[in-house]
Amino acid sequence: MRPRAPFAALPVRQAAPLAVIGGVLFALSFPAPGWWFLAYPAVACLLLSAMGQGWRRAAWLGYLGGVAFWVPAISWAGRYLGPVPWLALALFEAALFALGSVAVALAYRWVGRVVTTTAGRVWGLPAVIAALWTGREWFSGSWPYGGFAWGRVALSQSESPFAHLAAWVGVLGVSFVVVYCVAVVVSLGLVGGLQLRVRVALAGVLVAAVLAVPAWPTAVRGSIRIEAVQGNGPAGYFDRAAPGEVLQSQVAATDVDAKGVDLVVWPEASAEFDPRVQPVIAGALDSVVRSVDAPIVAGAITQTSTGVLHNTSFVWTADGWQSSYDKKRPVPFGEYVPDRWFFSKLAPSLIGLLQRDYTPGTKPNVLSVAGIKAGIAICFDIVDDGLTQDMARGGAQVILAQTNNADFSGTDENLQQLEIARMRAIETGRSLVNISTVGASQVIDPTGRTIDRVPEYTATSMVTDVPLGTSTTPATVASGLVTLVLSLGGLLVLLACAPWGRRRRTGKRL
Incomplete structure (x- = not known):
């Protein structure tokens, strides 16, 4: 039986x-x-x-x-x-x-x-x-x-x-x-x-x-001094900020007197628009680069000659625009509306609020800057398993996670996203700089330990000696x-x- x-x-x-x-x-x-x-x-x-x-x-x-x-x-x-x-x-x-x-x-x-x-x-x-x-x-x-x-x-x-x-x-x-x-x-x-x-x-x-x-046993070789800037500007979709407000908040929060900085990092869309076509933005970036004597990785909304919109992270040096990465994981119903024709019929007032559709990028998510290779994750990119592996396999020595959490001020969204970023640091064996427009902004080492942070909803910056990872974890492979x-x-x-x-x-x- x-x-x-x-x-x-x-x-x-x-x-x-x-x-x-x-x-x-x-x-x-x-x-x-x-x-x-x-x-x-x-x-x-x-x-x-x-x-x-x-x-x-x-x-x-x-x-x-x-x-x-x-x-x-x-x-x-x-x-x-x-x-x-x-x-x-x-x-x-x-x-x-x-x-x-x-x-x-x-x-x-x-x-x-x-x-x-x-x-x-x-x-x-x-x-x-x-x-x-x-x-x-x-x-x-x-x-x-x-x-x-x-x-x-x-x-x-x-x-x-x-x-x-x-x-x-x-x-x-x-x-x-x-x-x-x-x-x-x-x-x-x-x-x-x-x-x-x-x-x-x-x-x-x-x-x-x-x-x-x-x-x-994560291996590190050397470090890079990064100034990560949390501008706390009116970066939310419904903040109705005047053009240049978010940019100016970032400039004002940047500590131009910081010593020995190798790289400045600003959050997602922090420069607002493409500095190649906006001389005022280019001038502001040039001022920061000259004052700090270091290149900057910032974010902006860019548009191709055919009108395609991208959420872009770019490297700006004393010689101007050097390289860029376009976000590969724009947020559905946040940065674009899939099948807009269908969902517009279901909720026309809500869908009508989203007037712009960002296109997923195709460029590699590892950029050379300040003598190192930096993996770039723009906001929602950090949740993507494949993009995380691409950064590590592409030789990234540090991960720059640029994000804008202003639309979720006062909620737990930024804290949940921070913990995702922490797991990615452990998974790849790489230090990770999680820099937000409003917080939570932290620097996390390859073991997942927070080594620097700044208060949320505060205009400030943190200057941190960030370890550079060199080992390849089994998870990466x-x-x-x-x-x-x-x-x-x-x-x-x-x-x-x-x-x-x-x-x-x-x-x-x-």
Whole structure:
């Protein structure tokens, strides 16, 4: 007689509250308050709510948990445009969350039916669960319109003991490790035939083994003195600033008396417009370069001869414009409207507010400046896994993350983005200068430690000796392959364990 599966579905009266509790706890693990340790019970609650459920019930339970997470987690999305875009994004992401919940539920049913040994259910099944979770995070970070890579388990762990693993397996790999550990603990609590002390000991051994993995030995060679300037100007879309106001705020906040500066860095769109066609802007940049005796990396909105708009980061020296990078990940419904003809019919007043459509760039995101190679990430670029790898593979010795968070003043958006940047520093083994128009602006070393910062919503600058990274982390080389193997492997195991023959014989819905 086959042993009874230990992963039976909970009644709705228990599963539904667990889904909501899991979603809320998960939201609390992100800034603010950023209680990263709550991600573990959050994942456990979400797994328990989906466990053993039929696909329809798993879908709406996952959607319930997704709503409980996404609505508070990205409340900043409604800061200026109101509840419609905020709730639209939250509810859509909750639907993708529900898709992952269905996969988890089916894995507990199908794989749990095939794998009957205690060892397989404790150690093997959780690997499938974690792989499917990771695959869902990858999918939602890639689709549609380039995806929305916020809300990954790993991104709540930038200050946790798991953070250093990003250098080994990448951000999505950290999500896999965390979910796997939680899923193993859940299995240990459910499978039979083990004494309590054995369950506790096995859980402890697993966590200890994971945490015993040493930090990647990041290598640095020399440093560069960077003055990063937070102008705190009226840089928001609805600030209605007069032309030149943001530029002047940056000029005023730049410490031109700072000694030994090798490079000045300004935030996204801080020079406002193309200095090649705006002599006043060129003059302001020339003044800063002469006074500090160092080149500057700044941002501006540029336009090609054919009228194509780009969000651009550029290098300006005493000889003027040297090189540039155009943002490759403009924000959908923020910097451009995909399928404008369609969405204009759904929400004409909202879509009408976005009059300009920025085009994704094609240039490499590594620029030579001040004798080094700097990786450039303009705002939303920092969430893109591929662009992060491109910077490291392109020889970047430091990452300059230029951003404009003025449209989300007073919210947690800038803090959440900062933690994404922190994980990218660890993942690549590179120091990262996160410079915002309004904050949070910090300099982060290759281990994820903050080595300099300035107060938010303050016009000021920080002059920092920033270590230059030289090592290549395993994540830089193989994190994309790790994600592919995990995601595809989890899906293939799930399909291989599906009861296709049983379904044909019984004709029953599984």
